């Protein structure tokens with residue numbers, strides 16, 4: 859083997875390792891996509907507000923508290939009250955949605971990285987016709 863070929867085979871070996879590592883990352887990131895639980899877009903939080911009645915306790919700092927789901931739709935923030943009996947389920951599904959979106963973002967990054975490695979491998983393996 860010529861020196862140049864030895865050098866490129868070491869690079870190829872590193873690139874193959876890198877590609878396998880990315881593939882393992884990809885599989886991990888895809889786990890959430892293969893899940894079966896429903897997803898709810900939005901964040902659950904407690905909203906505290908005044909109702910506007912001049913004699914209400916909320917004017918003295920005892921704000922009305924309610925749990926809401928907040929999400930953005932076509933650039934606007936939407937709110938929906940969550941009945942207490944649905945809180946646990948809504949919270950779980952909204953957390954799962956956040957995990958799903960994080961997974962999707964990771965997959966997008968990994969995808970780009972894989973293509974870079976693949977192009978690099980191609981450049982090293984390619985010979986003149």
Ligand SMILES: [Zn+2]
Nearest residue numbers: 908909914916
């Ligand atoms: Zn009030």
